[in-house]
Amino acid sequence: MNGGDDEVATGGGGAAQPGPPQSLEWKFSQVFGERTAGEEVQEGLMVLFLVIQEMNAIDIISAIEFDKTGDHLATGDRGGRVVLFERTDTKDHGGSRRDLERMDYSIRHPEFRYKTEFQSHEPEFDYLKSLEIEEKINKIRWCQMANGALFLLSTNDKTIKFWKVQEKKVKKISDMNMDPSKAVGNGSVASSSNSAIPKSYLANGGCPERSFSYLSNDFSFPPGGIPSLRLPTVTSHETSLVARCRRVYAHAHDYHINSISNNSDGETFISADDLRINLWNLEISNQSFNIVDVKPANMEDLTEVITSAEFHPTHCNTLAYSSSKGSIRLIDLRQSALCDSHAKLFEETEAPGSRSFFTEIIASISDIKFAKDGRFILSRDYMTLKLWDINMDSGPVATFQVHEYLRPKLCDLYENDSIFDKFECCLSGDGLRVATGSYSNLFRVFGCASGSTEATTLEASKNPMRRQVQTPSRPSRSLSSITRVVRRGADAPGVDANGNSFDFTTKLLHLAWHPTENSIACAAANSLYMYYA
Structure with a gap:
């Protein structure tokens, strides 16, 4: 698939520029968790590989999020784990970020390392509803740092948790003028995190007959005294990262939580499920306020559900949420306590005669993101990316076709449930580009500045510019091909009009853009790939 083959319709989505920016040249930076499979696999090992793959299913990444500084990255997986990564390239070179930006580092690129998990x-x-609640992490959101500690929110289908990750110093008692070989009882150097008084009775001055007890005042110095009496000192020899759950926000959603978003006030956040949006205070876990409720009196009258919600990045009274009908509603918390009525509605009118069985399904918005300045909203439905100006509700200012070549395959996508896949989207910090994922572990980057025609297709691999080649008549016997045959039976990956293969079983759903640099983190199954330009 060539990056420029799909149609890009623009209409003044970016700020006024002297000219459209040049297309970026993306390069591979890092990969975490990549599995290497042998080129040749024996038939007898197929069952073993399937078992291994099933065990690794819990490692599949389900959420990615940069913090506001871009120095930390968090991922969540289906096993309920949160993994944190820390940027290291700025620390290795020394100096401030501003100093590094002034210097011409042609080979420097963002580097992250594993921090903790x-x-x-x-x-x-849930015994009342006979419902099994899986541990999969649906969303992760970073909160404001304080005193060197990291704070973040993570949620599964029902419960939100507020985590604090902080370095703890391990303190040890040292510099005691004693002979360990003549100590009474346990004479080893004691370690403690909160006490400098050893619990065992120690020999004084190397004279066991002159040992003393802390519980009594019966002690004396040896004849001639002690030449040099040193008091024990507490020193910190090492540090360890400790994650502690500070709050648990539970029992507030009857349906699966699909979104959480922090408010710019630093004190509140929202959580959204299919029918309701609740407002929380970070310090209060046993009470929330329902601010949006689209549940009808009769559930048979239900026509749409909430699919995503996000706070405005700077206005603490404004938030937006999307629906399964392809509309985005902007609400103002100052209007009323229950925001049943919206301040603005963003939706695109259908072209006459274009309606089909799949129209409503592919119109459902799976993700929305505010631009950094809050002026634009990016939405992702199944086929397209749309950029909306919050000051213009007549239609999107730009529309980007992500995988239009799949339109003839909508019947197949519906039969294997791929049409319900929820792809995420993201914007660059400068607002000049947008990105989203597709099938065959591909993701696309579009330029949204005025006059820009940038449309780049990348693959989540160590060679991101590699193009998918047409499926050979006799596929290679690799682990990936064996598992694909077992999953999909006799069906081979499809081929688009350009001769590029696509596979519905490999999909890139989650990705995030660095807040200040042209760097993208994306998840392909259980692997985290990092790219820069």
Whole structure:
């Protein structure tokens, strides 16, 4: 698939520029968790590989999020774990970020390293509803740092948790003028995190007959005294990262939570399920306020559900949420406590005669994101990316076709449920580009500035510019091909009009753009790929 083959319709989505920016040249930076499979696999090992793949299913990444500085990256997986990564390239070179930007580092690129991980959620069972609640992390959102500690929110289908990750110093008692070989009892150097008084009775001055007890005042110095008496000191020899759950926000949603979003006030956040949006205070876990409720009196009258919600990046009273009908509603919390009526409605009118069985399904918005300045909203439905100006509700200012070549395959996509896949989207920090994922572990980057025709297709691999080649008549016997045959039976990957193969079983759903640089993190199954331009 060539990056410029799909149609891009623009209409003044970016700020006024002297000319459209040049297309970026994306390069591979890092990969975490990539599995290497042998080129040749024996038939007898197929069952073993399937078992291994099933065990690795819990490692599949389900959420990605950069913090506001871009120095930390968090991922969540289906096993309920949160993994944190920390940027290292700025620390290795020394100096501030501004100093590094002034210097011409032609070979420098963002580098992250594994920082820590913790188990955020466990599988649960709702006995009242006989419902099994899986531990999969649906969303992760970073909160404001404080005193060097990291704070973040993570949620599964029902429960939100507020985590604090902080470095703890391990303190040890040292510099004691004693002979360990003559100590009474346990004479080893004691370690403690909160006490400098050893619990065991120690020999004084190397004279066991002159040992003393802390519980009594019966002690004396040896004859001639002690030449040099040193008091024990507490020193910090090492540090360890500790993740602690500070709050648990539960029992507030009857349906699966699909979104959480922090408010710019730093004190509140929202959580959204299919029918309701709740407002929380970070410090209060036993109370929330329902601010949006689209549940009808009769569930048979239900026509749309909430699919995504996000706070405005700077206005604490404004938030937006999308629906399964392809509309985006902007609401103002100052109007009323229950925001049943919206301040603005963004939806695109259908062209006459274009309606089909799949129209409503592919119109459902799976993700929305505010631009950094809050002026634009990016939405992703199944086939397209749309950029909306919050000051213009007549239609999107730009529409980007992500995988239009799949339109003839909508029947097949519906039969294997791929048409219900929820792809995420993201914007660059400068607002000049947008990105989203597709099948065959591909993702696309579009330029949204005025006059820009940038449309780049990349693959989540160590060679991102590699194009998918047409499926050979005799496929290679690799682990990926064997598992694909087992999953899809005798069906081979399809081929688009350009001769590029696409596979519905490999999909790139989750990705995030660095807040200040042209760097993208994306998840392909259980692997995290990093790219820069």
